[in-house]
Amino acid sequence: xxxxxxxxxxxxxxxxxxxxKDGPKEGAALERDGDKYRIRAGAMxxxxxxxxxxxxxxxxxxxxIKVQVHALSLTTPMVYWASPALGLALSQAFNDAAAAAxxxxxxxxxxxxxxxMQDPALALKELERxxxxxxxxxxxxxxxxxxxxLDDGRFWDVYAKAEELGWAIFLHxxxxxxxxxxxxxxxxxxxxxxxxxxxxxxxxxFGGVLDRFPKLEFNLPHAGGAFPGLIGRLDHGTxxxxxxxxxxxxxxxxLRRFTYDTIGHDDRINxxxxxxxxxxxxxxxxxYCFDMGLDDPVAALKRLDIKDKEKALIAGANAAxxxxx
Numbered sequence: 500x501x502x503x504x505x506x507x508x509x510x511x512x513x514x515x516x517x518x519x520k521d522g523p524k525e526g527a528a529l530e531r532d533g534d535k536y537r538i539r540a541g542a543m544x545x546x547x548x549x550x551x552x553x554x555x556x557x558x559x560x561x562x563x564i565k566v567q568v569h570a571l572s573l574t575t576p577m578v579y580w581a582s583p584a585l586g587l588a589l590s591q592a593f594n595d596a597a598a599a600a601x602x603x604x605x606x607x608x609x610x611x612x613x614x615x616m617q618d619p620a621l622a623l624k625e626l627e628r629x630x631x632x633x634x635x636x637x638x639x640x641x642x643x644x645x646x647x648x649l650d651d652g653r654f655w656d657v658y659a660k661a662e663e664l665g666w667a668i669f670l671h672x673x674x675x676x677x678x679x680x681x682x683x684x685x686x687x688x689x690x691x692x693x694x695x696x697x698x699x700x701x702x703x704x705f706g707g708v709l710d711r712f713p714k715l716e717f718n719l720p721h722a723g724g725a726f727p728g729l730i731g732r733l734d735h736g737t738x739x740x741x742x743x744x745x746x747x748x749x750x751x752x753x754l755r756r757f758t759y760d761t762i763g764h765d766d767r768i769n770x771x772x773x774x775x776x777x778x779x780x781x782x783x784x785x786x787y788c789f790d791m792g793l794d795d796p797v798a799a800l801k802r803l804d805i806k807d808k809e810k811a812l813i814a815g816a817n818a819a820x821x822x823x824x
Contacts, residue, residue, distance in 0.1 A: 501815030502797055503822070504561075505669065506720055506760045506784030507569035510536070510551050511596030514573070514589060521585055527576070540576035543674055550788050554600060558607060560788070564795045567815070569787065570822060571597050572611040572639045575673050579617045579645050586615030587625060594629045601634020609822055611639040611669050619653045623660055630664050636822040637666045641673040642699035649699050650706020658712050667716035667758075667821040670699055672724075688791055696724030701733065704753045705743065716821055717756070718782065722763035722772050730754060730775070758817065760784025762793055766802055778809035782818045 518538070519529045527540040534549035550556050561569065573593050578586040590613040597610025612629040614622040629635050638661055643649065649670075661668055675681070675691030676698055696719055703709055703717060719726060733750040737743045754776050762784045763769040773781055783800060786792025793799050800813055818824070 500811045501568075501819060502566045503568040503570065503783060503815040503818035503824070504566050504785050504787065504796060505570045505718065505782045505818050505821070506671075506762060506792075507571060507787040508547075508551060508574040508789070509557075509569075509571040509597075509600075510547060510573070511593060511600075512552055513596045514592045515552065517589060517592045521588070522581070525581055525585060527580065538576065540580040542678070543576040543580065545575040547789075554604070554608070557787070558604070561607065565797050566783075566785070568607060568609060568818075568824075570609045570611050570637070570669075570818070571600060572669065572671065573613050574671065577639075577641055577673050578613055578615055579641065579673075581615075581617075583615055583618035583621055586617055587621050589613070590615050590622075590625050591628075594625070594632060594635060598632040598634050605634065608634065609824075610635040611637045612666075613639055614657065616640065616644045616654065616657070619657055622657050626657060626660050626664075630666070636824075637669055639669050639671065642670050642695040643674065645674070648702040648706070650702040650708050655708070655711065658708060658715055662712045662715040665714075665823065667718055669718045669720075670696060671720050672696055693721050693724030696720060697726040697729060700724070700726040700757065701750070704733075704750050705746065709753055709756050710747075716758060718758045718760065718821065720760050720762065720784065720786075722761065722768055723757065723759040723776075726757070727754065727759070727772055727775050755780050758782050758821065761796060761800060761813065762786055764793075766799075769799075769803060770805075773803070773805060773809070773813075778805060778812050779817060781813045782821070783814055 530537040537546050578589040593613045600608040612635050614625050616622045672692040672695040675695040681687040681691045730751050737746050758780045783796050785796040
């Protein structure tokens, strides 16, 4: 099977150096302790180690677990916390580094472009530039941008250009909903991440983004978060609530407008997802290499009680379509 991991995080050394140099001027900080890093921008904090930076150890692990391709993506704190100028510089640093990684290993690495969405005009220009870089095959977007929901009209020119390019948009939570009630027990991740993905997907559906851009693909992380599991409730609300009388279709009609990764952490969840949306709408993901990810996404896929041709779709064929491999 062709194996493509569409949810694989990376902090390029060039991006880290720029963050370390200019981030403190805007209240951000990065601490190094040997091969360990702690990064902070506002209330957002993340910890990672050298596995997220160097490519050699990544390639060795990919070979070990039989993953042929990583679609490289930035993660917390992304770039929206920064001023537009620094956000653009950080986005360009990541995108250029991803292109360099692809040039060095064209069969193994692709990039998902980072854009300074806090300034949509700059984001559009960087999208146009990034689309010309070798190996960049889609764009990465948080499930909200500094509190702005994804149906906000300021983002629609970026969506139009992504649709024109045939680029899928890969979503990921960063600054999640319910911060005041998810501070204990790591709930900001355990619950905050899937909740924020569900809220983002609902805004794309109810806010008309999927109707306005019928060819635009969105990929939802963590097996779709709360969105697929609550689709019955969303359908029922659409039938009975005046706030949703503008809807011409039920939300369930949009289930297959999204694709979803396999990071459900339970075979039953992944089986339900496949039954709900179809194997042709599910993609391999690992969350490389966070402790909340899948250590061996191919093994997790092989455990599922589905046909081999469906496993081949999920392992890589669906991602190959999204990323134009």
